[in-house]
Amino acid sequence: MRYDSITEAIGNTPLVRIDPAVHGLRNIDLYAKLEMLNPFGSVKDRPAWHMARPLLEGAADGDGTVVELSSGNTAKALALLAGMHGLKFKSVTNRMRVPEIKDLLLLLGAEIEELPGRSECLDPTDTDDPLTHFHQALSDPGSTYLHTDQYFNPRNVEAHAAGTGPEIVKDLDGKVPDWFIACVGTAGSSTGVARALREHDPRVRVLGLVAHKSDFIPGIRTIDEVHQVGLFDPATYDTIESVTSHEALDGMITLIRRCGLLSGPTGGAAYQGAVRHLRQADAELEDTGQRRTAVFIVCDRAESYLSYVRQRRPELLGRAGRGHSASALTDAEVRESARVIGVDEALRWTTTGEPRPLVVDLRSPHAYAALHIEGSVNIVDELFEDLLRGGLPFSKRTPVLLACPVGEKSLRYAAALTRMGHPDIRSLEGGIVGWRDAGAPLVRE
Amino acid sequence: MDAPLYLRPRVDPPLASLLRAGTFLHSLVDALGSPLNVLLPETVAENARRFRAVYSRHRLTGRVYFAHKANRSSALVRRLAAEDVAAVGVDVASLEELRHALSCGFTGDRILATGPKDAEFLWLAARVGATVNLDSPNELEQLSALVRTHGLGRVAVLVRLSGFESADGHGGAGTRLLSRRSRFGTPLRDAEELLSALERNADAVELTGVAYHLDTTGVEEKVRALEQCVLFMDTCRARGLAPRAVDIGGGFGIGYVAEAGEWERWTTALSEAVLGSRPPLTWRGHGYGLRNEGGTVRGAVALYPGHRPTAGPGYLDELLSLPAPVLGRSSANLLLEHLHDLYIEPGRALVDQCGLTLARVLDVRLADADSGHHLVRLGMNAGDMSLEEHGVLVDPVLLPRGKPEEGEEGPVGVFLAGNLCLEADLITRRLVHLPRLPRPGDLLAFANTAGYAMDFHAHRAQRQPFARTVAVERQGDDDWRWCPDEDYWPIPSPGGTSA
Numbered sequence: 007m008r009y010d011s012i013t014e015a016i017g018n019t020p021l022v023r024i025d026p027a028v029h030g031l032r033n034i035d036l037y038a039k040l041e042m043l044n045p046f047g048s049v050k051d052r053p054a055w056h057m058a059r060p061l062l063e064g065a066a067d068g069d070g071t072v073v074e075l076s077s078g079n080t081a082k083a084l085a086l087l088a089g090m091h092g093l094k095f096k097s098v099t100n101r102m103r104v105p106e107i108k109d110l111l112l113l114l115g116a117e118i119e120e121l122p123g124r125s126e127c128l129d130p131t132d133t134d135d136p137l138t139h140f141h142q143a144l145s146d147p148g149s150t151y152l153h154t155d156q157y158f159n160p161r162n163v164e165a166h167a168a169g170t171g172p173e174i175v176k177d178l179d180g181k182v183p184d185w186f187i188a189c190v191g192t193a194g195s196s197t198g199v200a201r202a203l204r205e206h207d208p209r210v211r212v213l214g215l216v217a218h219k220s221d222f223i224p225g226i227r228t229i230d231e232v233h234q235v236g237l238f239d240p241a242t243y244d245t246i247e248s249v250t251s252h253e254a255l256d257g258m259i260t261l262i263r264r265c266g267l268l269s270g271p272t273g274g275a276a277y278q279g280a281v282r283h284l285r286q287a288d289a290e291l292e293d294t295g296q297r298r299t300a301v302f303i304v305c306d307r308a309e310s311y312l313s314y315v316r317q318r319r320p321e322l323l324g325r326a327g328r329g330h331s332a333s334a335l336t337d338a339e340v341r342e343s344a345r346v347i348g349v350d351e352a353l354r355w356t357t358t359g360e361p362r363p364l365v366v367d368l369r370s371p372h373a374y375a376a377l378h379i380e381g382s383v384n385i386v387d388e389l390f391e392d393l394l395r396g397g398l399p400f401s402k403r404t405p406v407l408l409a410c411p412v413g414e415k416s417l418r419y420a421a422a423l424t425r426m427g428h429p430d431i432r433s434l435e436g437g438i439v440g441w442r443d444a445g446a447p448l449v450r451e
Numbered sequence: 452m453d454a455p456l457y458l459r460p461r462v463d464p465p466l467a468s469l470l471r472a473g474t475f476l477h478s479l480v481d482a483l484g485s486p487l488n489v490l491l492p493e494t495v496a497e498n499a500r501r502f503r504a505v506y507s508r509h510r511l512t513g514r515v516y517f518a519h520k521a522n523r524s525s526a527l528v529r530r531l532a533a534e535d536v537a538a539v540g541v542d543v544a545s546l547e548e549l550r551h552a553l554s555c556g557f558t559g560d561r562i563l564a565t566g567p568k569d570a571e572f573l574w575l576a577a578r579v580g581a582t583v584n585l586d587s588p589n590e591l592e593q594l595s596a597l598v599r600t601h602g603l604g605r606v607a608v609l610v611r612l613s614g615f616e617s618a619d620g621h622g623g624a625g626t627r628l629l630s631r632r633s634r635f636g637t638p639l640r641d642a643e644e645l646l647s648a649l650e651r652n653a654d655a656v657e658l659t660g661v662a663y664h665l666d667t668t669g670v671e672e673k674v675r676a677l678e679q680c681v682l683f684m685d686t687c688r689a690r691g692l693a694p695r696a697v698d699i700g701g702g703f704g705i706g707y708v709a710e711a712g713e714w715e716r717w718t719t720a721l722s723e724a725v726l727g728s729r730p731p732l733t734w735r736g737h738g739y740g741l742r743n744e745g746g747t748v749r750g751a752v753a754l755y756p757g758h759r760p761t762a763g764p765g766y767l768d769e770l771l772s773l774p775a776p777v778l779g780r781s782s783a784n785l786l787l788e789h790l791h792d793l794y795i796e797p798g799r800a801l802v803d804q805c806g807l808t809l810a811r812v813l814d815v816r817l818a819d820a821d822s823g824h825h826l827v828r829l830g831m832n833a834g835d836m837s838l839e840e841h842g843v844l845v846d847p848v849l850l851p852r853g854k855p856e857e858g859e860e861g862p863v864g865v866f867l868a869g870n871l872c873l874e875a876d877l878i879t880r881r882l883v884h885l886p887r888l889p890r891p892g893d894l895l896a897f898a899n900t901a902g903y904a905m906d907f908h909a910h911r912a913q914r915q916p917f918a919r920t921v922a923v924e925r926q927g928d929d930d931w932r933w934c935p936d937e938d939y940w941p942i943p944s945p946g947g948t949s950a
Binding site: 108112117118119120121124125127137219220229230233234235236238240369370373376377411412438439442450 | 510512625626627628629630631666667668669670671672685688689701702704711715718719722723726728745746747748749751756760778779780784785787788789790841903
């Protein structure tokens with residue numbers, strides 16, 4: 007395989023059969039269309055390239071900016087395509103809730119505008135809808151924006167009608183599957199593939215999956231949100247069902263751990279929704295001697311969704327604790343081991359002590375810089391917790407006064423250090439707040 | 452008829468038990484007329500304690516200031532005045548509110564003066580030692596001039612900032628969080644002018660804190676603003692000023708609808724009705740901001756988020772727990788570590804579950820024979836109870852006059868009309884589902900109206916009677932006492948009438 011441009015590597019993705027031992031359907035062959043193997047990592051590479059190509063060619067000399075309302079994969083593909091053509095890319099969205107994707111887009115050179123949340127006090131005269139502003143800016147005569155408009159652009163659908171759909175038919179030896187299952191985001195892939203398949207054989211049944219209304223699955227819209235998509239036509243789907251983020255993660259873990267497919271949550275939702283939907287049909291086929299086929303789309307890969315997983319299923323990413331830890335102590339252990347010192351006594355200790363204690367301020371560097379006890383050192387609590395894992399960070403001959411905002415965290419660390427064998431660790435009672443309230447001096451250096 | 456699309460209200464214990472006291476409520480309306488506002492002053496104090504509990508959990512100090520504009524009641528303000536002076540204050544946005552707060556027992560040092568201010572308001576605030584939340588350098592100059600001319604003491608001031616979205620200083624690519632533009636506050640980019648004005652007028656005013664108020668339910672925008680305020684406080688300190696408090700305003704919200712499922716079903720049905728795939732849910736097909744353009748739903752839905760999983764103190768907790776975008780620590784940690792006090796100004800959220808509005812059913816007739824929907828005319832108008840004006844959709848509770856008759860029909864869809872001779876005077880533009888058809892003489896109780904809905908828009912049009920307001924307190928299990936709002940004092944008193 008030799009290419010002149012990465013864009014030639016878009017499409018022609020594999021169709022992989024899922025082991026029946028995994029999905030448990032006895033009379034249906036289930037295939038995954040691995041759109042995650044497109045060069046930019048998702049099913050969106052196809053429409054992004056198909057929509058952007060004429061714009062990019064038209065702006066070849068350009069200083070324009072490609073803009074799209076996208077929270078992820080379309081933005082990723084468009085940012086790369088724009089960069090290849092010397093243009094900028096801007097994404098406008100209020101759905102970008104996965105930090106890795108945001109960081110990745112910034113790495114690709116994208117500019118991100120996040121739309122404001124909804125108004126708390128309703129203003130019936132409000133004409134300040136940010137999306138309206140966005141569209142006004144696009145139609146401004148002096149505008150150099152190139153808007154790909156994925157929710158309304160027919161080229162989004164065409165990319166799949168000419169590519170994804172026919173590829174599936176080709177890989178099934180010229181036959182269409184009995185079921186095609188797709189998650190609905192822009193409705194581009196589901197509409198385009200459904201069109202190609204139906205032209206070949208109208209008996210194909212199309213299942214559209216949307217996110218459960220109060221839930222959030224990256225890349226899928228809820229049943230209300232799909233109605234705002236220009237490409238969405240209910241007639242495309244024989245059935246529309248909703249899936250939860252819980253099911254999406256279940257499906258994703260099955261695909262990853264049992265099938266070797268490094269799918270993201272959208273692919274997981276498609277798999278889980280497909281198996282749930284097909285179970286009934288599978289039972290009806292029992293003892294008829296007939297076999298059926300179904301195809302679902304794996305939209306993208308897992309790596310970008312680790313914080314999404316951490317938020318919803320932390321146990322999947324759990325790590326066992328190691329070494330000493332202040333947070334592992336019980337309240338009773340803390341009370342038993344820690345020594346505290348009041349502000350007056352601490353003042354005497356820090357000015358006339360023999361030897362004088364090392365004062366450690368556990369607050370953040372910015373707060374420490376604003377005001378602190380003169381002569382103290384700043385070790386922010388997160389670092390301090392790491393230091394403790396390795397052993398005592400101070401010589402046993404150095405007395406130490408620990409200070410945090412109200413004397414709660416420092417008490418815990420004082421207990422941990424005492425249990426680790428340090429003979430003279432004390433926690434400042436009431437913390438820096440207590441110190442200030444007692445009128446003791448704080449400095450800014 | 453389709454399955455009834457209920458939006459039943461969330462009612463917590465004291466309000467729920469008041470709603471069960473139907474005979475008592477009927478006797479109140481018989482005596483005092485329809486409409487009638489009923490308040491539970493004890494609940495406002497309980498809500499203040501819930502907010503304080505969030506402070507304690509995060510080890511924060513500072514005050515909860517009741518945004519008075521949410522309700523003009525004396526009972527609520529007096530009840531709050533009786534709370535711990537260090538913990539609870541009041542935020543007044545007009546001269547009359549300031550006078551009212553003072554007359555209800557708040558001393559000047561517990562009062563925060565915000566909003567658009569005229570000279571009289573500024574003078575009285577300065578005279579009684581209230582803290583003035585300054586909107587602009589102009590207002591600062593005006594206040595300072597008053598202080599000098601009238602020989603007043605130095606006035607504690609907060610400066611209200613705005614325009615946080617452009618404060619990141621990103622060059623080129625980056626993330627920009629957009630915010631709705633506000634009429635209030637001084638944009639951060641004009642901070643230099645503000646600081647020199649503060650220094651110039653140091654003889655008249657003392658900067659004690661920094662404030663913001665963003666009209667949004669989005670916590671990310673608020674966390675960003677809070678962090679920008681902490682950074683700005685640092686700039687102030689470097690200039691020799693010594694502010695201590697960050698005032699993050701209000702906007703904590705209420706969850707009005709009890710069940711998420713009902714809210715989700717209704718809003719989905721609204722989209723479908725706008726698309727024409729189901730019959731309208733509203734008077735003359737009103738779309739609440741949504742419209743149908745070639746089979747696609749466009750526009751933004753102009754509704755208060757009826758079911759909110761986190762609101763009030765829970766929302767504050769969430770806001771304080773989120774990491775700040777630049778410094779990384781949680782907002783609570785940021786405030787605590789920088790030794791700042793936290794001020795909040797909840798209005799709506801502080802009067803959650805504090806009251807209800809009662810209206811008598813005057814007339815019931817068929818709206819049109821085709822739909823089978825009824826038009827129910829109430830002894831109130833849209834100004835008396837402006838849930839609709841605030842985009843709050845929630846069902847009233849039917850309090851029958853007598854026992855229902857045998858075989859009375861089940862759920863019905865009704866439109867609620869007011870007592871003004873105007874086509875537009877609808878209490879709701881939404882088809883409301885009730886468990887049975889009301890009869891003249893029944894009461895409809897609108898729960899949770901104390902925040903803005905109760906008397907915010909009430910006016911004397913057509914000489915219809917104003918809603919009277921009463922405060923009620925529970926005595927024992929199901930025994931209630933009441934008194935006129937203006938006669939309530941938070942001390943044991945021989946006044947008040949038993950049910």
